[in-house]
Amino acid sequence: MQSRRVFSGVLAVLLIALGGCGSHTGEPDAVGGPAVMRRLTESQYRATVADIFGPEIPITARFERALREDGLISIGTGRSGMSPFSIEQYDGAALTVAAAVVSEEHRAKLIPCQPKSGAAQFDAECAKQVVQHYGVPLFRRPLRDDEVKRFVDAAQAGQERLGDFYAGLQFALAAMMVSPEFLLRIERTPPDAKQRDVMQLDAWSKATRLSYFLTNSTPDDELLRAAGAGELETRRGLQRQVDRLVGSPLFETAVRAFFQDMLQFDKFGDLAKDPVVYPAFNSTVAADAQEQTLRTITHLLIEEKGDYRDLFTTRDTFLTRALGVVYRVPVPTRNGWEPTEFAEGKHREGIQSQVAFLALNSHPGRSSATLRGKALREVFLCQEVPDPPANVNFAVVQDPSNVAMPTARDRLVAHRTEPACAGCHAITDPVGLTLENFDGLGTYRSVENGAAIDASGDLDGIAFNSADGLARALHDHPETPRCLVEKMYRFAVGRDTEMEERPYMDYLNREFKASGYRVPEVMRTIALSDNFFAISTLRDGEQT
Template sequence: MQSRYVLTGALAVLLTALAGCGNGTGEPDAVGGPAVMRRLTESQYRATVADIFGPEIPVAARFERALREDGLISIGTGRAGMSPFSIEQYDGAALTVAAAVVGEEHRAKLVPCQPKSGASQFDGECAKRFVEHYGMPLFRRPLRDEEVTRFVEAARAGQDRLGDFYAGLQFALAAMMVSPEFLLRIERPQPEEKQREVVQLDAWSKATRLSYFLTNSTPDEELLRAAGAGELESGRGLQRQVDRLVASPPFEAAVRAFFQDMLQFDKFGDLAKDPLVYPAFNSTVAADAQEQTLRTITHLLIDEKGDYRDLFTTRNTFLTRALGVVYRVPVATRNGWEPTVFEPGKHRDGIQSQVAFLAVNSHPGRSSATLRGKALREVFLCQEVPDPPANVDFAVVQDPSNVAMPTARERLIAHRTEPACAGCHAITDPVGLTLENFDGLGTYRSIENGASIDASGDLDGIAFNSADGLAQALHDHPETPRCLVEKMYRFAVGRDTEMEERPYMDYLNREFKASGYRVPELMRTIALSDNFFAISTVRDAEVE
């Protein structure tokens, strides 16, 4: 199996030669990709509202399911349209947020002025101040004069209809929050560079891309100030802001957002388990399972500044009582989380042995070596597994009550005798069967239907006898860190990598290795690179 962006040696050498001498830091010259216009994800929308108005302001909306493209929702946000349902939900959320902002409970704190003649009279000066106050953080750039005028007029029209100044402000704020300038991250190049083939984003677009990558939220006041002052155009100014954001508390939210996307936690929205087979499963377990994995990740990568590869071998984690039932581990803490270290030999090494991965990559009433093997290869190694043919008969695999073939291994062996099935299962099953000691929920077992489970397998020529061996093989696999680098960059720029970016990807891999495979350092390297902000006008023209 090959990583999805690995090229032949000769082509890689050619591209490296064409990349030029770089910018003096070892980074190849930027080649850029097409500009993207990304829709805010649900977590970004909620975080943005909380950062601008405060966490006490409610967001009352049911967000449409995100589109996953090329393995990442962060790419799908640049390709998905807006359905009537989405527009309706955005409109409702905007009105709810705006009503809370100007309501009596929060008005004194969140409305920067009071109408001079009381709420029954329109105060154009105060309305303008309100629009300008929230226009910058909402649009992530200064408002143009005509935009200020339009939203002030919306406030005037609202007061004329409802007879209340604050009701008018509510309409103006809601109008800003349903604008494409708020809902979409619209990136613009430097105006003076439009005639060049590779251009840099303008300062406001740089600030936006930086902030959503490093905090998963809108640029804060300091970052917007730096953008307006031109500080992001200098290496020193950019580094100051990047280092500040990486060291800030919201950085954890950015790391969480990336791994939620990479691990495809959006699948939990459709996750169902047969209550007769898995009575311990419920919505609390589903939520706690995701949080367990995210806490494991952020503790190792941020708190401990650990090696990314150790995520596949660590036994340090956190449990709640609900999860303790599934893991069969006593949890003394009645409510909340308890640090836990799984004992050696319990086969709980790494995040791939945790309930979040095992449950979501299983069927409602049984485990699935094929789904787990596919996920291991695609999620952690960036190796593509083809979809099964439409006419495949899964009857043998789907019958766990088959006395003649009591274990999944035996049923899959029989299934693979069909020529149409052999190719895909040869890719997924040798690695997925190693996780058959875990049932469809993720509880450990040694027997299936009265027969002992054979958990032996191999990963690209490395053989092992248990999930512990798989953990070490994933840790040591050369594509494990390379896949993380690729997905992190694609997550950051919201698009697939271009062929000409291969030298830059090699540069990121070298820097990642030199850092000891520290994820914060990888994110910092990306955020400081010219490639991160580069746009190819040639590719934009090709797209058009």
């Protein structure tokens, strides 16, 4: 009996150390975080409209630039408000979409009924059918009776004003598309559930969170059906839907959306290069550079089911002729993409050596070891680099024509003699200088201003003398996969992690490692976990 009590005590300690007893999968008990209310991103808005009404329906709008918080737009969408400009654009887009849906060209396919007495008379039953038909996919839940009535009344008001049934439907559909229930992903817990400190999202919120995480778009009919049937409340039903979504063509869209956010590709909208210094740069190169990196990522992670860490050492990629000019690689294909393997010894290992990363993290007329080093640490390793003091003098480092200091390394060494600068540059420069063989556009060079470039560097105690050594150091760094998991979960739930979620994050990292660092597997693990849908009512109350 004594030995049994000792064994039970040891077991309890081990379970606590592992983060709680959790479910049969080994997942720690869910602790949750606050419920979030997120605005649809531009890509989500466009995908949602296309999935509901069809890809041929036009969207005429200029979307306001998204807010990035804690390194991710997916978190910023839950913290930013809506400016008058955004509301105006959403209104215009809604009217354009609704007009196309009810147009003579599309109404036979998209409107599920016809007015019994012709378009000159209002048909309340048909209007109600249209509102209910599109209400569920637009609001991602069934509409309440009062909501149905409000939109049917809007259709009738439009009919009375314009004398046309379909013009009235346009008003109703547009009103639905400017509703917060459409523009915002509003998360809810079951209204009739017993109040507890940790609760699960209701079925419709589960379906929404699941769909935008795994497809970057609204829940499809099958997922909405499963939510309404209560299947997402069972392990088997949830697993069936997760496996279906991960296996669908839209899963690649979700992976792309995550890496676009993680790599901060939204900044390409402001990217400019001096045309005298970099004549090869244009809008085509900027667009192709982003697509090259995304194709490299999805090819390795989805098509090849590869190890995430290999993104930092792979030489396999895809090029267009425009990119071939920058890389100085012949591309026989005149139009379109060509699979390419960079030759060994050309220092083109990994996505950090591709134009998208190098050009984005540089100045308009020169490279920047500091910007690149900062991005390497913050984007791939989740290591925070503080902003420079407001009174720093950048005159030395910004003068590439200085004959006495011809290379960026020379200028940065002089710049770091200022005490206020030394701390930050000690973090960024040893790793960023390794990429100085690439100019501000990303073209390889061996000299700067006639002086040989010293590409030696160091990453947290690992020394190397070229970009290839940096590639291997990033691949082997223990924080590389941990950072991916951290950002993936924060991207999925739209908020920063809570301290109480550390055991769950450790669990995800163990699962990620056990899968061979396969990204689809860690996304599947997140989507199947209780923690993914958990809401802490205590923290929610504290936040509000």
